[in-house]
Amino acid sequence: MGSIPTQTPDFPVLYDARPDDMSLPAFMVSTTRGFLPRADPIVSLPAEFDALESILQRMPVETASGEPGLLAHGKLGETVMAELPDLTEHMDKYKDNLPLMNALYRDYSFLASAYLLEPCHMRFVKGEPYGLARDVLPARIARPIKRCSEITKFKPFMEYAGSYALYNYRLVDPSLGLEYSNLRLIRAFERGLDPTSSEAGFVLVHVAMVSHSGPLISGVLSALSSSSSSSSSSSSRQPDQRAKLNSSMSTMLASLRQVNSAMETMWGRSKPRSYTSFRTFIFGITSQSMFPNGVTYEGVEEYGGRPQSFRGESGANDSMVPLVDNFLGVKMPDTPLTEILKDFREYRPSNHREFIAWVKFKSQECGVRDWALGGGKDEEDDDQEQVRESRKLWIMLLDQIREFRWRHWCFAREYILKQTSHPTATGGSPIVTWLPNQLGAVLDEMENIYRDVGGNLGKEAEDIMDLVARQKDTLNKEVRKFCEERGVSRE
Numbered sequence: 001m002g003s004i005p006t007q008t009p010d011f012p013v014l015y016d017a018r019p020d021d022m023s024l025p026a027f028m029v030s031t032t033r034g035f036l037p038r039a040d041p042i043v044s045l046p047a048e049f050d051a052l053e054s055i056l057q058r059m060p061v062e063t064a065s066g067e068p069g070l071l072a073h074g075k076l077g078e079t080v081m082a083e084l085p086d087l088t089e090h091m092d093k094y095k096d097n098l099p100l101m102n103a104l105y106r107d108y109s110f111l112a113s114a115y116l117l118e119p120c121h122m123r124f125v126k127g128e129p130y131g132l133a134r135d136v137l138p139a140r141i142a143r144p145i146k147r148c149s150e151i152t153k154f155k156p157f158m159e160y161a162g163s164y165a166l167y168n169y170r171l172v173d174p175s176l177g178l179e180y181s182n183l184r185l186i187r188a189f190e191r192g193l194d195p196t197s198s199e200a201g202f203v204l205v206h207v208a209m210v211s212h213s214g215p216l217i218s219g220v221l222s223a224l225s226s227s228s229s230s231s232s233s234s235s236s237r238q239p240d241q242r243a244k245l246n247s248s249m250s251t252m253l254a255s256l257r258q259v260n261s262a263m264e265t266m267w268g269r270s271k272p273r274s275y276t277s278f279r280t281f282i283f284g285i286t287s288q289s290m291f292p293n294g295v296t297y298e299g300v301e302e303y304g305g306r307p308q309s310f311r312g313e314s315g316a317n318d319s320m321v322p323l324v325d326n327f328l329g330v331k332m333p334d335t336p337l338t339e340i341l342k343d344f345r346e347y348r349p350s351n352h353r354e355f356i357a358w359v360k361f362k363s364q365e366c367g368v369r370d371w372a373l374g375g376g377k378d379e380e381d382d383d384q385e386q387v388r389e390s391r392k393l394w395i396m397l398l399d400q401i402r403e404f405r406w407r408h409w410c411f412a413r414e415y416i417l418k419q420t421s422h423p424t425a426t427g428g429s430p431i432v433t434w435l436p437n438q439l440g441a442v443l444d445e446m447e448n449i450y451r452d453v454g455g456n457l458g459k460e461a462e463d464i465m466d467l468v469a470r471q472k473d474t475l476n477k478e479v480r481k482f483c484e485e486r487g488v489s490r491e
């Protein structure tokens, strides 16, 4: 890996995503592409993998031509056993091309999930419970997925960024870029190769949201650099640093507003009633009734025949919200549900994970929160209007995270809770209580901060806080109702 031109001396965030550099991992944080891969995903595999390509094209319930595919007839498992050789030996020829390794990881992970969950899908379409999935991944899938996951540093199971969502889009016309109507899926389980399908809408709305994350990252970086004084002692901050902090937070706010408005398009692009039919294939192994004893990865020496367990792909592995949580230092309750939130961090591209951890460390080291909220020594020296602006922006940033998590709770209600009684989400979290754990924490945080700074932040902030009080009440009632109906505990 050559030297990388970076934005900050502390963390190698790219300001040039270097799309043609195949020696770098596909996913590295950049101020231009944010958390999207450095270049649009590789679509085609080398000829040695033709057998894999052929099965993947015939695999979806509805193929690109509109014909029923292998999963429509429950024929995937036998086709894999009849046609797919173990291609692991070809993988290492390409190991220095990390984006290509990522494409192979995506494709093997699609095949692995479809292979394992095919029996559950066949029961689901007959209106039966999921029952048990296959619990042995044959060597012809297990060995190559293990090898490319080692090289790409993903888990050897489908992940959100590296596979299902962020490495699964192509552009119809490259000159039109990431405009929504120009996006198509590369791989699908159900009807996703039709761009108007709910499966395509579900995935592509994630891509559309993340396409706005570049300015979020620039804003965070510049807010952190404005907050660290040259001597790292808060008393030496200059007045223009607060102006820079405020303008950086405004940049973050503008980006989050775009992310949230892209999220709102989910309702029209992916229908609540269609979600459960493609979701069968994105469940993980961890905490799922379909995999009571994990999955054995045949032929993978390192596992010595011991069954493995991995979480399923989930937006919970996206990096935007955790980035802002860490920048703002949002306090999560000390509950087993928060432990799941921490575990989700393990399922991200390693560079995203390191960046998010670095932001947490840096934000604490610089004391951004205290300074922004006017609790530091500088308060008397700073222009009071500017301090008030910082406080308001802080509340407004939290409000964007509240909005994201509130809409999310509405998604969970409409796409999942009203459609199915299966108690566990794709990532393996308990469906009724997990999202409210974090949403409740943000609502509490907003009330605490607003109270501690003494309010008085203007009409816009007052309206936000009124909404917070109402949503807190509604959330409590809804969670209580769902818990009672389903007989689950709130913790």
Ligand code: HEM
Residues within 6 Å of the ligand: 202, 205, 206, 209, 263, 266, 270, 275, 313, 314, 315, 316, 317, 318, 321, 322, 341, 405, 408, 411, 412, 415, 416, 424, 425, 426, 427, 428, 429, 430, 431, 434, 435, 438, 439
């Ligand atoms: C129909 C749309 C969606 C549904 C039904 C849905 C469902 C869920 C569920 C059930 C969880 C709990 C974690 C788990 O999987 O075990 C979750 C978490 C999460 N999802 Fe989604 N999701 C949707 C869309 C999105 C989109 C578009 C994004 C954008 C990046 C996203 C980002 C997240 C995040 C960040 C979390 C963690 C929430 C937190 O930290 O409080 N989701 N989602």
